[in-house]
Amino acid sequence: TQLLEQSPQFLSIQEGENLTVYCNSSSVFSSLQWYRQEPGEGPVLLVTVVTGGEVKKLKRLTFQFGDARKDSSLHITAAQPGDTGLYLCAGEGTPLDSWGKLQFGAGTQVVVTP
Amino acid sequence: SAVISQKPSRDICQRGTSLTIQCQVDSQVTMMFWYRQQPGQSLTLIATANQGSEATYESGFVIDKFPISRPNLTFSTLTVSNMSPEDSSIYLCSVLSQGNQPQHFGDGTRLSIL
Numbered sequence: 001t002q003l004l005e006q007s008p009q010f011l012s013i014q015e016g017e018n019l020t021v022y023c024n025s026s027s028v029f030s031s032l033q034w035y036r037q038e039p040g041e042g043p044v045l046l047v048t049v050v051t052g053g054e055v056k057k058l059k060r061l062t063f064q065f066g067d068a069r070k071d072s073s074l075h076i077t078a079a080q081p082g083d084t085g086l087y088l089c090a091g092e093g094t095p096l097d098s099w100g101k102l103q104f105g106a107g108t109q110v111v112v113t114p
Numbered sequence: 115s116a117v118i119s120q121k122p123s124r125d126i127c128q129r130g131t132s133l134t135i136q137c138q139v140d141s142q143v144t145m146m147f148w149y150r151q152q153p154g155q156s157l158t159l160i161a162t163a164n165q166g167s168e169a170t171y172e173s174g175f176v177i178d179k180f181p182i183s184r185p186n187l188t189f190s191t192l193t194v195s196n197m198s199p200e201d202s203s204i205y206l207c208s209v210l211s212q213g214n215q216p217q218h219f220g221d222g223t224r225l226s227i228l
Contacts (some may be wrong), residue, residue, distance in 0.1 A: 042219035
């Protein structure tokens with residue numbers, strides 16, 4: 001089992017502040033995905049990172065995939081109340097043994113107050 | 115992306131009964147998965163629903179407890195059998211359209227067992 005450790009578990013910040021969520025593993029993933037989940041809904045995909053060292057930006061969100069494809073981070077700049085939600089990282093194993101199967105981190109609950 | 119409909123969206127069931135959850139996709143997909151999200155926790159993969167053959171279960175999950183069907187490329191069911199309060203969770207289906215495509219989730223079925 002490829003264990004994904006996500007930190008912190010909970011983050012409460014004021015509107016306008018920055019935040020970073022980390023996702024770490026001792027195993028290599030073929031890809032890593034970040035989702036946001038709001039109450040009563042399923043996880044919604046934010047981004048997929050595939051290449052070691054890759055950086056992707058989605059408006060105020062910046063995602064990095066570690067060079068060794070074992071870790072990732074999500075950075076939110078100038079957070080807004082609409083960013084509130086449960087952020088989940090999920091790693092996909094190597095194609096031969098676990099294609100499509102996602103291993104999820106424990107999640108980071110982010111609360112942004114006005 | 116594929117539109118995924120899960121039914122029911124929520125239910126309250128009696129101990130010892132069984133419930134079948136449906137997952138319908140608006141287009142043909144390559145792979146369908148079933149996940150469980152226990153209260154306050156992250157997602158855990160239950161099984162991969164295989165079209166025309168028996169599902170592939172992850173460690174800790176068995177067919178007798180969670181029988182799965184996938185009669186075609188757009189539909190799958192998960193049954194939670196002989197329910198106990200420990201089965202109270204959100205059950206989510208996800209789909210993968212083809213290689214290198216992101217995985218998308220339904221909104222889940224919120225199940226409470228009394």
